[in-house]
Amino acid sequence: xxxxTLKIQQDLVEWLSLTGDQLRRHLHSPLEVTTKSGRNxxxxxxxxxxxxxxxxxxxxxxxxxxxxxxxxxxxxxxxxTGLVFFVDPIDGTMNFVRQKNNFATMIGVYLxxxxxxxxxxxxxxxxxxxxxxxxxxxxNGYPLTPIAPAPIAEGLLGVNAxxxxxxxxxxxxxxxxxxxxxxxxxxxxxxIQVITGQQNGYVSxxxxxxxxxxxxxxxxxxxxxxxxxxxxxxxxxxxxxxxGIPEIWRSFQKLQN
Amino acid sequence: xxxxTLKIQQDLVEWLSLTGDQLRRHLHSPLEVTTKSGRNxxxxxxxxxxxxxxxxxxxxxxxxxxxxxxxxxxxxxxxxTGLVFFVDPIDGTMNFVRQKNNFATMIGVYLxxxxxxxxxxxxxxxxxxxxxxxxxxxxNGYPLTPIAPAPIAEGLLGVNAxxxxxxxxxxxxxxxxxxxxxxxxxxxxxxIQVITGQQNGYVSxxxxxxxxxxxxxxxxxxxxxxxxxxxxxxxxxxxxxxxGIPEIWRSFQKLQN
Numbered sequence: 001x002x003x004x005t006l007k008i009q010q011d012l013v014e015w016l017s018l019t020g021d022q023l024r025r026h027l028h029s030p031l032e033v034t035t036k037s038g039r040n041x042x043x044x045x046x047x048x049x050x051x052x053x054x055x056x057x058x059x060x061x062x063x064x065x066x067x068x069x070x071x072x073x074x075x076x077x078x079x080x081t082g083l084v085f086f087v088d089p090i091d092g093t094m095n096f097v098r099q100k101n102n103f104a105t106m107i108g109v110y111l112x113x114x115x116x117x118x119x120x121x122x123x124x125x126x127x128x129x130x131x132x133x134x135x136x137x138x139x140n141g142y143p144l145t146p147i148a149p150a151p152i153a154e155g156l157l158g159v160n161a162x163x164x165x166x167x168x169x170x171x172x173x174x175x176x177x178x179x180x181x182x183x184x185x186x187x188x189x190x191x192i193q194v195i196t197g198q199q200n201g202y203v204s205x206x207x208x209x210x211x212x213x214x215x216x217x218x219x220x221x222x223x224x225x226x227x228x229x230x231x232x233x234x235x236x237x238x239x240x241x242x243x244g245i246p247e248i249w250r251s252f253q254k255l256q257n
Numbered sequence: 258x259x260x261x262t263l264k265i266q267q268d269l270v271e272w273l274s275l276t277g278d279q280l281r282r283h284l285h286s287p288l289e290v291t292t293k294s295g296r297n298x299x300x301x302x303x304x305x306x307x308x309x310x311x312x313x314x315x316x317x318x319x320x321x322x323x324x325x326x327x328x329x330x331x332x333x334x335x336x337x338t339g340l341v342f343f344v345d346p347i348d349g350t351m352n353f354v355r356q357k358n359n360f361a362t363m364i365g366v367y368l369x370x371x372x373x374x375x376x377x378x379x380x381x382x383x384x385x386x387x388x389x390x391x392x393x394x395x396x397n398g399y400p401l402t403p404i405a406p407a408p409i410a411e412g413l414l415g416v417n418a419x420x421x422x423x424x425x426x427x428x429x430x431x432x433x434x435x436x437x438x439x440x441x442x443x444x445x446x447x448x449i450q451v452i453t454g455q456q457n458g459y460v461s462x463x464x465x466x467x468x469x470x471x472x473x474x475x476x477x478x479x480x481x482x483x484x485x486x487x488x489x490x491x492x493x494x495x496x497x498x499x500x501g502i503p504e505i506w507r508s509f510q511k512l513q514n
Contacts, residue, residue: 039410040436094436098413099455153296156355161438165421165429172422179297179351181418183440198356 005117005134008062012107012119013130015057019050019105020123023090027100027124042093047071050089050105058085068235070209080113080235086212091120092186100124104188108212113235118216120188129192129217137220139196146222147197149245155200157181157248158190163205169228169240170255171203177251187214194244195221201244203252208235214243224249228256262374262391265319269364269376270387272314276307276362277380280347284357284381299350304328307346307362315342325492327466337370337492343469348377349443357381361445365469370492375473377445386449390476396453403479404454406502412457414438414505415447420462426485426497427512428460434508444471451501452480458501460509465492471500481506485513 023046032045051071058067062083067074069087077084085107090096092103101124108118117132131137137144157178164171164181175181178200184190187206191214193199204210211233215225225233225243230253233241242252280303289302308328315324319340324331326344334341342364347353349360358381365375374389388394394401414435421428421438432438435457441447444463448471450456461467468490472482482490482500487510490498499509 094413098411098436099450101455154355156351156442161421161432161440164418165424165432167422175418175422179355180442181440182442183418183438185413185437185439193356198358 005132008109009117009119009130009132009135011057011061012109012117013128015054016105016107016119016121016128019053019089020121020126020128023050023105023123031097033097040094042097043071044090044093044097046096047090047093048073051087054085054087054089054107058087068208068212070207077236080110082112083116084110084113086110086209086235088188088209088213091188091210092184095185102184102186102189104186104192106188106209106213108209108214108216110212110216110235115212115216115219118213120192120213120217122189122192127192129195131220132216133219135220137195137217144196144221147195147245149222149247150200152178152200152245152247152251155179155245156193156198157244158193158199158202158204159183160204163203163240169203169252173255174203174252187211190214191218191243194218195223199244201242201248203240203242205238206233206241207238208233211235211241211243218243222246262389265366266374266376266387266389266392268314268318269366269374270385272311273362273364273376273378273385276310276346277378277383277385280307280362280380288354290354297351299354300328301347301350301354303353304347304350305330308344311342311344311346311364315344325465325469327464334493337367339369340373341367341370343367343466343492345445345466345470348445348467349441352442359441359443359446361443361449363445363466363470365466365471365473367469367473367492372469372473372476375470377449377470377474379446379449384449386452386474388477389473392477394452394474394477401453401478404452404502406479406504407457409435409457409502409504409508412436412502413450413455414501415450415456415459415461416440417461420460420497426460426509430512431460431509444468447471448475448500451475452478456501458499458505460497460499462495463490463498464495465490468492468498468500475500479503
């Protein structure tokens with residue numbers, strides 16, 4: 001390996017832990033909330049400050065890396081060559097603002113477009129999930145074993161509410177084959193559920209920073225991620241992602257014909 | 258009052274706390290899981306044992322009371338006269354089985370069909386919500402202030418996934434007026450969200466033991482509950498319940514014409 005994956009992973013753990021402390025400390029401070037693409041697409045001063053902190057750390061420790069960040073403090077990527085950090089400072093900003101709960105902070109690291117390592121912190125639940133294919137996966141320091149796939153009838157499915165409402169990509173039909181659906185409002189928390197075996201899958205329309213950490217970590221326990229074309233996530237723009245145990249993708253695919 | 262509400266509340270706190278300890282202790286013990294009305298309607302040995310514990314406590318401390326319990330260890334109620342305990346030993350049994358998280362245990366207490374006091378314990382999150390109109394509401398011992406209603410555009414809505422999927426009662430249209438929907442799979446956790454101000458409302462088809470605790474506690478902070486006819490919950494059989502800040506009910510009602 002050109003990069004020491006374990007060193008990167010340790011840095012992610014340190015940065016996310018510091019961020020978690022900050023966010024919990026400022027949880028009830030007055031927030032500056034503004035909208036982005038629409039009235040339910042929120043950003044706060046803490047999203048911006050957190051991304052700036054991550055960008056600063058990455059620039060200092062990995063000056064050759066590129067950064068793709070939700071709030072735009074990273075680079076304009078032209079391709080995925082080399083080391084790329086995908087940064088989501090607060091994932092589930094709506095939950096952060098309305099619930100003060102059920103949000104995550106996360107970073108996924110890729111080398112030439114292939115997953116290297118990722119980390120997701122459930123900030124209020126204080127669950128730190130970290131790892132990848134090479135380093136294995138740990139939850140709060142405890143190693144996770146590879147997922148033992150259950151029939152999809154015996155597991156829950158995380159879904160995007162709008163896609164589910166309109167039966168987009170036959171998502172209601174897929175859901176009917178499972179134990180039921182859940183909607184959390186945070187891609188990071190959905191990936192934690194999938195990677196720790198609490199859900200069999202997650203289907204949503206996701207930006208690169210929504211999928212990068214979860215997909216990288218998922219590699220370490222046998223969780224797959226596909227786009228609609230059956231490719232691995234392209235990490236260039238928002239696309240529909242089907243993540244989960246292999247049976248979720250097979251069942252999804254059958255329904256598309 | 259014919260009954261000492263505060264004494265009942267203290268008993269609820271004690272029984273739920275003991276149950277929480279038990280359920281956490283046995284969280285990873287082998288479960289006996291069987292189905293009830295369908296393949297996604299589960300019951301476990303711990304649901305049954307917990308209800309038996311509650312029934313035993315109620316019989317001992319309130320021998321004149323009647324009991325309506327999800328698992329059938331209570332009474333066959335012919336009416337709601339006198340003191341009635343509505344018992345849901347494990348609310349969100351699917352989550353309990355699949356996720357080992359996101360489930361509750363709860364009891365609501367009524368006098369002549371009117372809410373007296375209730376208690377809901379988020380077992381893994383260790384959030385104990387207790388109270389009613391007379392005693393006020395406490396979360397882990399800290400008093401909650403009455404909900405300051407926000408516009409429904411600025412709050413989340415908890416929904417029943419199937420009702421939402423089919424736009425039953427224009428639920429998708431109601432959802433479109435809010436900050437978005439969430440699906441947790443536990444009525445008890447939904448009521449905790451609503452009563453602590455993390456969601457503006459919750460709409461689902463609920464059995465008496467699903468709604469009794471939340472409605473009773475909600476009275477203490479200005480949370481309302483209606484059935485489709487605009488009446489208070491009848492607590493006799495499963496019915497659609499619209500719970501939340503007053504604006505949720507008004508907006509729901511407008512959409513039904």
